[in-house]
Amino acid sequence: MDRFIFLESSIEIVPAEIRNHPAVISDARRRKKKVSEILLDDSKHHSAMERLKFREKRGRPDIVHQCLLLLLDSPMRNNYEIYVHTLGGMIIRVANETRLPRNYNRFVGLMENLFKERIIKDGEKILLEILDSKLSELVKGKDVILLSEKGEKFSPEILKGDLAICIGAFAHGDFFKSTLKELGNFKAVSIGKESFSSLYVTSKILAEYERVRAT
Ligand SMILES: C[S@@+](CC[C@H](N)C(=O)[O-])C[C@H]1O[C@@H](n2cnc3c(N)ncnc32)[C@H](O)[C@@H]1O
Structure with missing residues (x-):
């Protein structure tokens, strides 16, 4: 077939290196989820993503x-x-x-x-x-x-x-x-x-x- x-x-879970960023923590809190369980989303985690490798693709x-x-x-x-x-x-x-x-x-x-x-x-x-x-x-x-x-x-x-x-x-x-x-x-x-x-x-x-x- x-x-x-x-x-x-x-599409990925927020990577460990930015899970302590305020933008990630507040998003997780608002959604009542753990930071280790939410999807990385540029529209919400833009400032946190600056430090990420290949950030333009993520x-x-x-x-x-x-x-x-x-x-x-x-x-x-x-x-x-x-x-x-x-x-x-x-x-x-x-x-x-x-x-x-x-x-x-x-x-x-x-x-x-x-x-x-x-x-x-x-x-x-x-x-x-x-x-x-x-x-x-x-x-x-x-x-x-x-x-x-x-x-x-x-x-x-x-x-x-x-x-x-x-x-x-x-x-x-x-x-x-x-x-x-x-x-x-x-x-x-x-x-x-x-x-x-x-x-x-x-x-x-x-x-x-x-x-x-x-x-
Ligand atoms: C990754 S993106 C666009 C990336 C683009 N290089 C950029 O930086 O904006 C969309 C996907 O659609 C396909 N694509 C985009 N333009 C195309 C074209 N002219 N012909 C065939 N496939 C194309 C490719 O598979 C590409 O990976």
Whole structure:
């Protein structure tokens, strides 16, 4: 089955080195949660994030939230599996019957539970799960397509095959070399010279995917 994989997704628990920052402490207090259990969010922890390495790529869970909603809304969602690879190297599987909260704050709460429990179920059905897998294992044996502004011009033809379609889910910057190495042999494709948002790229590629696979 095809796979959509969001790469280096900007979603993580507030890292230990900034948990004593006033912006983090007051946010956790307001939400009645432990500082070690809340998601890093640039809109709330901006001042605390100044000291973080690669801060331009971090604290934007809203990006992967929006992209997941798109993939889960598609009438072709049963044709693909959905995975979130995080900036920290974690792999999350999102079952395609998951009804993800549309409200951002509720999404944040759900993901905080996931990071704590490692699994979210509805009865016996696993909806979200942190896997003990590596990115390299997810793409093994697949025709790996990397959406990148530096790639060759996109042609719908490449959407035929047993695909792993990879899209960055962070706000700024480039992929880490280590991530690209894990992808192994991949084809980088560009949908234009501009650097687009993850949401725009996901919607564009999903529309092409639906068109190619429906015919
Ligand atoms: C990481 S972001 C934008 C990063 C951008 N370099 C910046 O600093 O603003 C969005 C993701 O969408 C994809 N993307 C953005 N522009 C693209 C383009 N022109 N063609 C194909 N994919 C693109 C890539 O997968 C990228 O990782």
